Amino acid sequence: MNNKITSGTNRRSFLKSTAFGTLGITAISTGLISSCKTKPTDENTFGTVSQAINSGASSVVTRKNIASFAVNDPELQLLKDAVAILRKRSEKWPLDPTGWSENGALHTKFCATTEFTYQVHYSWYVWPWHRTYLWTLEKKLQHAVGEPKLALHYWDWTKHPSIPEQYQGGKENPLYNDTRLVEPNDIIPFDFMNMGPALRAKKFMTFGGYPFPYKGQGPQIDGIAEQSFHNNIHNWIGGEMAGFVAAGYDPIFYGHHGNCDRFWQAWLDADQSHRNPLEASWLEKVFYFTDEKGKPIGIKIKDVLDTKKLGYQFEDLDFNSEDGVYNSLEDKVVPSYDLVKASGIYNTSLEEERKVQSVEKIDLANASHVLLKYERTQLPYMPYCSRVFFLFGDAQPSPENCKYIGTFTILPIVSAEGGKLEKDVYMHVEITRSIRDRIGAGEKIRVFFEPVQVRGRNIPDEPLEVKNITYSFV
Template identity: 75%
Template sequence: MEPKNNFNTRRSFLKNITWGATGLSLGSTVLQSCAEVNAQSDISSVAATLKGNIGTTVTRKNIATMSADDPELQLLKDAIGILRKRSADWPLDPAGWSENGALHTKFCATTEFSYQVHYSWYVWPWHRTYLWTLEKKLQHAVREPKLALHYWDWTKKPGIPEQYQGGDSNPLYNDTRRVNPDDIIPFDFMNMGPALRARKFSTFGGYPFYKDGSEPQIDGMAEQSFHNNIHNWIGGEMAGFVAAGYDPIFYGHHGNCDRFWQAWLDADPDHQNPTDEEFLEKVFYFTDEKGKPIEIKVKDVLDTEKLGYRFEDLNFNSPDGDYNSREDLIVPSYEMVKASSVYNTSIEEEQKVQMLTKTDGNEVTQVRLKFERAKLPYMPYCSRVFFLFGNTEPSADNCKYIGTFTILPIVSAEEGKLEKDVYMHVEITKGIAQKIQNKEAIKVFFEPVQVRGRNIPDEPLQIEEITFELLT
């Protein structure tokens, strides 16, 4: 038996909420909508589910702004509690919390490369579908089609929101997290500006997937930076692909990443999703609200309104502010620079000219650092990246902060182990492009970042043959 819902909470919720798509009040329309949902609950068809969403668009909100007694938040907790109880009664219940978490493990922690959705352009549509199917399970659990997932806007609340705290009595709590309740995310971990300014989806969201191993797998700027950084900062189950889907904060974090995808599309009319058939026709495998297997194509999840949800807003905390306005405050440990390895870079002369041309009318442009990872001290590896100019001692004048990145494991299509080649998207200013054009010696320094509960090893990241590649 599933636990009874909090009917007083639900009554208050139904009294106050309105249709997101039509502005109509509830009343008899709710009964009709619920009947439609129940009538189609035996049909494991994406088309039927999408059709059933018409007129029932829900709004996903920033969980950090919701009060502790908010009826929408309580309904979400009730629904998660039901999914948890299902798993407690039967761990293999496909509509339970444990099996939902296992879906993430299967497609994100796998060394079966044909299943892996990271390190390519599939990462964001797969995770959108993952959140959407969970939302359907939660709605079905409490028989309420207006229940909405949430997002955690860490640019406005750069710490674990109290809604995720409170101990085991809170269904949103997870005791594996390594951070303290009052810890603050370093501001450079959340730098979304470069990804927002990425001109192409490949730079922003990842490159095509080559399951035959003919080309390297390359993740996009959003995944490499704030997505990976915050996963690692939280620690515990969130710091690895194997168990991240079991922590409820995963859905707040990825809800914000999903929101950022929409913000990127809205930021510039030239920002477009891929139109390649290989992208649009890709099939994902999930389970519906009753745990029945379903197949969903990428082309079916590119419009959140058609999926039945929208975001409360797309306003982040100045992700598109002046480049390096605060990053200038980030300087490396000069003693560490002297004691550690720095790496010479190479770039073709033609690329130098193109790079300066690209930045001539723009303050910034994106380039790609390519290097061979000879040895990685530990995983995940979080580091701040600096360019060092000239052959003088490192100082504030010749050390320029480029970005903060977390490197996660990459599986090989053929060998099933860590890939040696690493591709890192970075944004450079017009001034840096000019230095490169002037043939100033340029080196790269990786400074490991200390996060709570994990030690930085004495040995540095060892890499070889680092090169620049201008992104077209």
């Protein structure tokens, strides 16, 4: 059966208005296919894939904000047609590696597991893995319609903080998903999109996650970008998006993660000191996917760090609302202390923490973030979303002694067995100079977890008593 779309007014008008060439994308595809003549574990395969990526992109497509397109835009229609083809392939054969179902299942395999061997979340692998995931899908979509000018889009929720109409309309729209819990007019709370702490993070580990533990000995720790706006918006949407098991089946996943991929580039551009890791254990890490024809491929992180070499770029890196109310760097809109109605308070102090964790003494003058740790098993339900506040001293909350720290979501890990990922939560929180000084002075801190109500989920009435919180400084 020929899946290529070769006619139609929309298709022709899109081609006339697009000035991209096809040579570079074809070179990438050909390289990936030829590289699979050996098993994916053969080291020779990786070199061939690397050469194909690095030499291929004389043509670069531009990924754009999907909310900026008219619902009948020919470029958007091309994307819908391609997704529809992948869906039909899965209807015919659910295990088709170029189909929509198998693409979603791939995310389940590497994101909904407690197996250290496979899990890419809670570590510094999360952003390069998802970039590669989106890129391989883009190749399959391009191949499905025979059009290398097709580009995945991103959903810039700072400019359009509700589900774009491009993802709505019912089952006749291939980008629609009926499990989402939000209503069309629901607005994402501004603090759910709070990017400032991640954008200001000095180190990649704080922004993007910690190294993968050697042989599973040690914790997997995600970065502030993952546990804040990434998780928050997954949870806010609800349905399949509110967990790792089925998120990859909802087309809005790719708009959301396209925006997260865009944010990674924005973080690098925000400060000349921001750098990706240089360790070989990161650069040489191999991810396994399938190419546009379903052939297995292995791709190293070092080969996906330049998006233009992959064949795409972003229309812009501006993460600010058009009305100026939301500013990604300045955090103008944050919850006030008046919202503190905490269901549980845990008392601790820097001195107590040092006794528990034996934190190495560091220069507090250079500390910008605190890493909180507590037990995941204490959470009454998941996904769990909360606003976190620091309260200093023993007094009741006031503007002077209560500080909003951030809004975080803990997404569920599904497993029949207990494991490290199910036991502990590590949470990066940004601290200002005044907070840093008060911590350095040994002032007592109480940590407020204020659960956030989202549509379709209930907050339990029983108090949340979080114990054994410890701190370290980063």
